[in-house]
Amino acid sequence: MYSRYIPPPRDNPNSPNADAITSSQLSQIPPKPQPTAYARYVPPPKSSQPVSIHASPAQHVRFDEDDEVGREEPPAKRLKLEKGKAAIQTRDGEKPTKSKKKKRKSIQLDDSVDSTAAVDGAMVDQMDVQPEAQEDMPNGSEYADMQQTSRSPLSPAREATLPAEKPPLEESTKRKDKKKKKKTKEDRESSVQIEDDIPVRHKAILEKKAKSMQMAPDPGSEDVVMNDVAYKVDDDTLQQKIPETELHGLEPIPQPKPVVLDTSAPTYETLPPWLASPIRISQDASVPFTDFGLTLGLGIAPEVTERLASKGYKQAFAIQTGVIPLLLPNYCKKMQGDVLVSAATGSGKTLAYTLPMIRDISQCNRHTTRLRALVVVPTRELVKQVQQVCEECAGVFALDGAKRRARIVMAMGSQSFEHEQASLIEREEVYDPGMYQQRMKRLSRSHLLSYDSDDNENSDYNTEDEEKDAIRKREDRLQTLPDHVIAYKSKADILICTPGRLVEHIKFTPGFSLDFVRWLVVDEADKLLGQNFQQWLDVVIPRLQTQDRIGARNHKQSNLSGVRKVILSATMTRDLEQLGGLRLRQPKLVVLEGSKLQDESGGGIKHTEHVLPVLLAEAALKVSDPNLKPLFLIDLLRSRYILNTAVDASGSELDDDEALSSGTDSDSSDIESDPASSKKLTRSSKTPAKYRDMPTVLIFTKSNETALRLSRLLALLAPSIESCIGTLTSTMPYATRRDTLRSFNARKIRIIVASDLVARGIDLPLLDHVVNYDMPSSIASYVHRVGRTARAGRTGKAWTLFTNSEARWFWNEVASENVIQRKNPVERIRVTEEKNDAFNSEVAAYEAALEKLGQEAGQARHR
Numbered sequence: 068m069y070s071r072y073i074p075p076p077r078d079n080p081n082s083p084n085a086d087a088i089t090s091s092q093l094s095q096i097p098p099k100p101q102p103t104a105y106a107r108y109v110p111p112p113k114s115s116q117p118v119s120i121h122a123s124p125a126q127h128v129r130f131d132e133d134d135e136v137g138r139e140e141p142p143a144k145r146l147k148l149e150k151g152k153a154a155i156q157t158r159d160g161e162k163p164t165k166s167k168k169k170k171r172k173s174i175q176l177d178d179s180v181d182s183t184a185a186v187d188g189a190m191v192d193q194m195d196v197q198p199e200a201q202e203d204m205p206n207g208s209e210y211a212d213m214q215q216t217s218r219s220p221l222s223p224a225r226e227a228t229l230p231a232e233k234p235p236l237e238e239s240t241k242r243k244d245k246k247k248k249k250k251t252k253e254d255r256e257s258s259v260q261i262e263d264d265i266p267v268r269h270k271a272i273l274e275k276k277a278k279s280m281q282m283a284p285d286p287g288s289e290d291v292v293m294n295d296v297a298y299k300v301d302d303d304t305l306q307q308k309i310p311e312t313e314l315h316g317l318e319p320i321p322q323p324k325p326v327v328l329d330t331s332a333p334t335y336e337t338l339p340p341w342l343a344s345p346i347r348i349s350q351d352a353s354v355p356f357t358d359f360g361l362t363l364g365l366g367i368a369p370e371v372t373e374r375l376a377s378k379g380y381k382q383a384f385a386i387q388t389g390v391i392p393l394l395l396p397n398y399c400k401k402m403q404g405d406v407l408v409s410a411a412t413g414s415g416k417t418l419a420y421t422l423p424m425i426r427d428i429s430q431c432n433r434h435t436t437r438l439r440a441l442v443v444v445p446t447r448e449l450v451k452q453v454q455q456v457c458e459e460c461a462g463v464f465a466l467d468g469a470k471r472r473a474r475i476v477m478a479m480g481s482q483s484f485e486h487e488q489a490s491l492i493e494r495e496e497v498y499d500p501g502m503y504q505q506r507m508k509r510l511s512r513s514h515l516l517s518y519d520s521d522d523n524e525n526s527d528y529n530t531e532d533e534e535k536d537a538i539r540k541r542e543d544r545l546q547t548l549p550d551h552v553i554a555y556k557s558k559a560d561i562l563i564c565t566p567g568r569l570v571e572h573i574k575f576t577p578g579f580s581l582d583f584v585r586w587l588v589v590d591e592a593d594k595l596l597g598q599n600f601q602q603w604l605d606v607v608i609p610r611l612q613t614q615d616r617i618g619a620r621n622h623k624q625s626n627l628s629g630v631r632k633v634i635l636s637a638t639m640t641r642d643l644e645q646l647g648g649l650r651l652r653q654p655k656l657v658v659l660e661g662s663k664l665q666d667e668s669g670g671g672i673k674h675t676e677h678v679l680p681v682l683l684a685e686a687a688l689k690v691s692d693p694n695l696k697p698l699f700l701i702d703l704l705r706s707r708y709i710l711n712t713a714v715d716a717s718g719s720e721l722d723d724d725e726a727l728s729s730g731t732d733s734d735s736s737d738i739e740s741d742p743a744s745s746k747k748l749t750r751s752s753k754t755p756a757k758y759r760d761m762p763t764v765l766i767f768t769k770s771n772e773t774a775l776r777l778s779r780l781l782a783l784l785a786p787s788i789e790s791c792i793g794t795l796t797s798t799m800p801y802a803t804r805r806d807t808l809r810s811f812n813a814r815k816i817r818i819i820v821a822s823d824l825v826a827r828g829i830d831l832p833l834l835d836h837v838v839n840y841d842m843p844s845s846i847a848s849y850v851h852r853v854g855r856t857a858r859a860g861r862t863g864k865a866w867t868l869f870t871n872s873e874a875r876w877f878w879n880e881v882a883s884e885n886v887i888q889r890k891n892p893v894e895r896i897r898v899t900e901e902k903n904d905a906f907n908s909e910v911a912a913y914e915a916a917l918e919k920l921g922q923e924a925g926q927a928r929h930r
């Protein structure tokens with residue numbers, strides 16, 4: 068690799084131009100800008116023959132007689148030039164050696180004809196071999212001649228090559244005069260002879276010139292042409308000359324050492340190792356519960372396993388095989404850290420944490436109840452569901468009363484706050500005269516006497532101390548027996564709650580303390596961490612960091628002390644900022660692998676953030692006219708895709724109308740009102756036996772309002788199925804929602820129209836179909852919605868209606884296998900599109916139903 072070449076000053080007599088340019092031809096050459104930084108580099112010759120940089124280029128130069136540049140020179144100069152040319156030509160193209168040069172010198176003395184030319188030639192040679200030619204230095208007169216010769220445009224360069232030493236002045240002046248006389252005489256004679264010799268000598272040159280003019284111009288001659296001097300050179304000469312010029316003093320510029328390329332694959336990982344390289348559990352893993360525990364006594368006892376099997380939990384599911392051993396106690400010195408779980412919907416995450424947690428709490432002193440575990444979930448429905456699983460496990464570990472049964476309490480706002488307080492905390496009066504006196508002193512303070520508890524009941528406190536102070540003030544005002552004070556006892560070992568309600572109890576429930584808590588479970592963590600209801604993390608976590616009571620947070624059968632945190636979701640966040648709020652200790656992430664997808668690039672297994680249940684089938688259908696969307700939905704419900712399983716008792720398939728007809732003549736009472744809803748449930752329970760096998764469908768809408776409207780619209784459009792339809796929104800009373808879910812699980816109602824209230828966590832084991840009537844707001848939302856079906860190893864189907872504007876996002880993101888890992892791709896069905904015309908007959912009925920809906924809404928507003 069070469070950079071551009073910076074030529075030195077033109078002091079090289081070997082330069083092809085050197086001799087030529089000494090002529091006045093150079094007066095024609097426009098002054099060439101002195102290269103200041105770079106000159107062009109010409110690579111070395113391709114010729115395999117080594118080219119000597121000492122070879123005199125002048126030997127090969129053929130001067131043209133007709134050269135106009137030469138003719139313009141003054142006669143004296145021209146004569147000198149001619150002499151020089153002649154002398155060069157006489158050397159016959161050989162490189163002069165030292166001995167030759169000496170010889171030539173002596174010849175010069177004898178042969179006066181060629182003396183001037185010889186001086187020039189010798190000088191050229193001297194310059195050529197300058198470093199070793201000190202002994203060949205010219206005498207005084209030669210030196211003068213050289214100076215004269217060097218007064219050409221190239222003279223500065225030539226002078227630069229001359230030796231610094233000069234002969235003494237007197238001697239040289241004498242010699243000069245002598246020589247001058249001699250030289251003048253010789254010049255006169257030689258000029259006559261040269262003129263005679265010219266035609267003969269130039270004959271060969273002229274012939275070659277004529278020949279060369281017929282040949283194609285050699286690309287190598289470019290440099291010569293570029294100098295604007297019309298040199299006529301033969302091919303061989305040019306081949307040698309050009310490299311000679313450019314090779315002068317040229318050395319490759321030192322280059323930095325080549326960089327050794329790092330061939331290792333780059334890693335763009337910014338996550339900590341525990342998050343970047345989780346513990347991966349295969350879908351196929353399944354073991355008996357008895358296999359857990361490093362040694363006997365630390366795992367799940369055989370009698371417990373038997374009871375679990377009787378409840379339907381025969382073997383541990385895959386995710387349970389990964390999580391339960393991490394949460395069971397062991398005596399190893401290494402501290403057991405917190406556990407994060409990311410596993411598909413319906414994979415059994417609830418049992419994965421409830422079993423080890425309740426096992427631990429069941430080992431506690433059977434006469435002391437302390438709040439030892441907090442389970443935080445986002446909705447009331449989930450609170451209830453987790454409570455049921457916990458109760459099952461508590462019963463299993465109680466071993467029919469042989470051991471202590473863990474006490475489980477819920478706090479979710481479905482009951483009054485006082486009612487919840489009473490279920491959480493037991494208050495009793497204890498004899499304690501010392502504490503009683505202190506209480507009286509506090510009461511006697513004036514500000515406390517004027518304290519009105521009602522005014523400050525719900526005020527917010529900035530610090531924990533302010534909160535405690537406010538609670539104590541309220542306690543002090545309570546009436547007690549003399550010398551008695553109030554003491555509080557926890558009624559719960561495990562509290563299952565929503566975050567908002569938990570914060571309220573921390574702030575306003577006297578005696579409610581987290582001092583003994585040693586388990587914190589956060590289910591549906593991405594939602595709870597993302598929304599941070601009432602800043603619950605900021606309130607709860609600091610209270611779990613304290614170690615005020617010695618040994619309060621010690622784990623049985625383990626060296627562990629402190630709060631064990633278990634964080635779960637089907638769409639677990641990898642956001643370190645969110646997770647940071649949990650103040651995790653030595654965490655481990657356990658991930659349930661999806662169906663194995665080959666990575667296109669490396670052939671390895673592709674890991675995506677979200678995984679769907681293996682037995683879930685997905686399909687999508689386009690709504691070509693969004694105004695008629697309810698008709699598209701009804702069409703889907705009636706289609707063979709959903710109702711093909713509607714088989715009557717005799718086994719014959721029902722036709723669509725029959726299938727959608729409930730056979731009841733219930734009037735459409737408002738589903739929102741709790742009593743009406745209860746009545747409706749009673750009526751819907753009268754669904755004829757022939758609809759027993761009608762599939763169950765959960766329809767998701769984008770909002771509470773849409774769910775209510777759609778539910779009513781479906782009932783108006785198909786009155787016969789009204790009793791089969793339930794509605795679930797967060798605006799409905801909890802009791803109504805609970806009853807609806809119960810009826811659905813009992814298959815008394817078959818269709819639920821719901822908002823995202825039940826999109827997460829709700830376990831509906833008998834659900835056959837999920838329909839996304841409205842597009843979910845996010846990919847995570849889609850995963851949770853469709854995950855209500857195909858749970859615990861069952862099959863299920865999910866349908867998504869998409870409009871033109873939603874198609875792109877749906878197919879590029881939701882249906883992409885790079886985003887959500889699924890076994891089979893999303894199928895596109897065209898039920899509705901095939902029947903576009905068929906809607907014409909239904910549009911009138913649809914418009915009538917909409918009008919009715921409007922009237923009902925108006926009436927509801929006036930009420």
Ligand SMILES: Nc1ncnc2c1ncn2[C@@H]1O[C@H](COP(=O)(O)OP(=O)(O)OP(=O)(O)O)[C@@H](O)[C@H]1O
Nearest residue numbers: 380382383384412413414415416417637828830859
């Ligand atoms: N070992 C087991 N054997 C049999 N059934 C089980 C087992 N573990 C869990 N199940 C059942 O699997 C179903 C789904 O469990 P669970 O609700 O815990 O799922 P999940 O992973 O929490 O789902 P989601 O992410 O939707 O909340 C439940 O009906 C549960 O009873």
